[in-house]
Structures are given as structure tokens and as C-alpha cells.
Amino acid sequence: MKKNLLVSLCLGTVFAVAADANASTCQINSGAYAGISAGISALTGSGEFNAKNHVAGFDNLTQPNKFSKTSAGAGLFAGYGMKFSGFWAAAELFYQFDRLNSVNKFKVISYIQDKKLQTNSTGAYGAAVHLGFVPSNNCIAYAILGAEVRNFKVKFSDSARDIAATINKKYTSIAFTPGLGVRFSLTKNISVRTEYKYAMHRSKNITSSATNPNAGGSNDTLTLKNAPKIHSFNLGLVYSF
16 A cells, blocks of 8 residues: 555656646646546455354354455546636546455354455445645645445355355445545646545445254354445546636
8 A cells, every 4th residue: 555655656746847847838727627547446444244153153253354455447537627826626526447356265163164255346436526726837736525436245155054144235335535636737738637535435234144954944144344445546637628
């Protein structure tokens, strides 16, 4: 994660140098804009895994669940920005493409075979407000206050059926998404920007139960607490109308 942030900052420095060289011929003005971006998305999260099976001897077994996955990402965005008295304000809509699929294998108790737990997400859409300042005519530094809507799929499987209960659940989550960005103009209508955003999705509790024929017909209960977070680093090309 620290390495990705360092790369993002280095890219921003390069663009700053290039932008300063063109400061006399191009600048960022108020108006509509649209663009594309590419970068890296990282899924991180934690939670708890709780299984109950009276016959097998674990009435209330709880284990921590941590997951992570990094993926290439791309996006589309469009918005309208206003520059006034050295400050910048903009509102935009965006769509983020990524493919995040974390797979964890773990043992419920020492003599039970590995179980598989998957957390999957394939993109998000949302809206954001940018608030910042204009240190020069061709540079904007801004904070991001936004929200993203993202679909998650959580799946628990146990081929040995030591735990009869399974989870195969899709759900939609809305997250507050703050971030930081810097934008530099290259020509009259074209600029580049680098952004970091952090989507803080709330915890989700998922419960399932089933009769276990391997344990004398007992009723197994499985509860998963899932708390995903999304980090995204993007480099974008912006066209101003």
C-alpha cells in the first residue's frame, strides 16, 4: 500500500514539472469536463467467522477473518468545475472498473479440512464533490468527498460438509469515499490528474443454517461478519469543454 502511494506521489511530481513548463500557454478554467482513468484498486477487510455444531463439539467457535486483494482498475468520469478567487469546487459522477476476488482457506478446528471463503467485487459507481485551491493557473489541489455504490458477493464452501451451512450471498453497499487529488493542465483543453480514494464500506452480517447429516442431523449455523474497504489509486486524462 505504501509503495502504491509513493508511486502516485512521484507521478504527481512529474506532472507538476511538466505543467509548470507550460504555465504560460495553458490553464484550467471553469466548465464541464470528462475523462478516463487507470490505476490500482485494493480490497482489504476484516471480520469474524462463527460456526455452531453441537454434535461436532464446537457450540460457538469464533475465528477472525481477514482478506485482501489487489487488481488493475479503470474508470470513466464527468463533471463540472468552477474556479473563483483562488479556490476550486467541482461535482462529478464516476464509474470504476475493477475485479477484486479474495479467496481465504482456513481450518475451523485442527482436524477439519480446509474451508474456502470468497469475497468478490467487480466495480462501483458514485458521485463526488471536489473542494480545493489553485496554487497556479494550471494546477489544482483538492480534497474529495464522495460516495460509491458497490456490489459484493460472499461465498463459503465446505466440500467435506463438516459444516452443512453454506453462504452464497450478494449484497449492495454504499460507502462514504473521501480522498485527495491533484490536477495539472497540459494544453488548453487537456489536463491530467492523480487521485487516491478510500471507500469505507460498513460491516455486513450474513447468517445461514442447514441440517448436517454427518453429525446426526444436527442443525449447523454459520455467521459471517464482513467489513470490506476499497483503496484506489488512479491516473486520469481530462478533457475540458
